[in-house]
Amino acid sequence: MLIHTIKEVREKIEEWKKQGLTIGLVPTMGALHNGHLSLIKKCVEKCDKTVVSVFVNPIQFCPGEDLDKYPRTLDADEKLCKDAGVDIVFAPSPQEMYPDAQMMSNDFFTYVIPPFFYTDKLCGKSRVGHFDGVCTVVNKLFNIVQPDFAFFGEKDRQQLIILKKMVKDLNIPVQIIPCPIVREESGLALSSRNKYLSDNDKKNALALSKILFNIKACYNNGITDVKALTETAYSYLNNNHSLEYLEFRDAENLEEKKTADDNTVVFIALKIGDVRLIDNISLARG
Ligand code: PAF
Numbered sequence: 001m002l003i004h005t006i007k008e009v010r011e012k013i014e015e016w017k018k019q020g021l022t023i024g025l026v027p028t029m030g031a032l033h034n035g036h037l038s039l040i041k042k043c044v045e046k047c048d049k050t051v052v053s054v055f056v057n058p059i060q061f062c063p064g065e066d067l068d069k070y071p072r073t074l075d076a077d078e079k080l081c082k083d084a085g086v087d088i089v090f091a092p093s094p095q096e097m098y099p100d101a102q103m104m105s106n107d108f109f110t111y112v113i114p115p116f117f118y119t120d121k122l123c124g125k126s127r128v129g130h131f132d133g134v135c136t137v138v139n140k141l142f143n144i145v146q147p148d149f150a151f152f153g154e155k156d157r158q159q160l161i162i163l164k165k166m167v168k169d170l171n172i173p174v175q176i177i178p179c180p181i182v183r184e185e186s187g188l189a190l191s192s193r194n195k196y197l198s199d200n201d202k203k204n205a206l207a208l209s210k211i212l213f214n215i216k217a218c219y220n221n222g223i224t225d226v227k228a229l230t231e232t233a234y235s236y237l238n239n240n241h242s243l244e245y246l247e248f249r250d251a252e253n254l255e256e257k258k259t260a261d262d263n264t265v266v267f268i269a270l271k272i273g274d275v276r277l278i279d280n281i282s283l284a285r286g
Helices: 006-018 034-046 072-083 132-143 154-169 190-194 199-220 226-236
Strands: 025-028 047-056 087-088 149-154 175-179 239-249 265-271 275-282
Touching: 006 025, 006 047, 025 132, 034 149, 034 154, 047 072, 047 132, 072 087, 087 132, 087 190, 132 154, 132 265, 132 275, 149 154, 149 239, 154 175, 154 265, 175 190, 175 265, 190 199, 190 275, 199 226, 199 239, 199 275, 226 239
Parallel strands: 025 047, 025 149, 047 087, 149 175
Antiparallel strands: 239 265, 265 275
């Protein structure tokens, strides 16, 4: 069922809560692919009712980013959700989510601001304010849908860590369920932004997963010094790549690691032309 208004979602949720049903939420920005579908599948399996939100959240895009050209494919998304057994596709307009849109600056609008320690690094460094927008919209979605469980992909692992922290700090009664990255056979992590890549870009994009898999293999062979682990990475890069970061950080609090251990996640971001791609890998064994 496709719903555009908060009022209608609330009515349904109230009905389900009265019946004692568990509710799962999969927040998305649409342009659904198999990565999203793996989250949706998990949610449908675990919860009595599944809500998928489809909302390209304007306040998490920075000036100059791809807000206007971000792929919007609601008809196809709705069909995929229907086939996957989703109960509600919640696709609000920006006006529905932000009725005070003309005053979107945080001088006039309540934002949820995650801790600076979590946002001043990795993607937060180049996308200033991005995670404020993410936390604000996810908080709104939690308040609207009141889910027992919410499903997020490990592809956006900094986002996942920040949202877990928000839920803990603000005592939000929802359990976050992390879902593993889904990759093409080539290793490329699925992302809605892969739609922007030409065939040649796609070949170049394999550098991300190759670098990460190589680091993991070296770590499994006993190398733990981050400098040594990083050295080989550069051999996968060419003139088409502009590396934004390759960093080793703690899986819980994003602290920098000088020596890798099983609690380390390796994060990478690089640009191919105008397209910015991210990926990560956990060094946890077993
Ligand atoms: O990961 C995303 O697609 C978005 O950041 C989210 C969580 C749906 C919030 O807009």
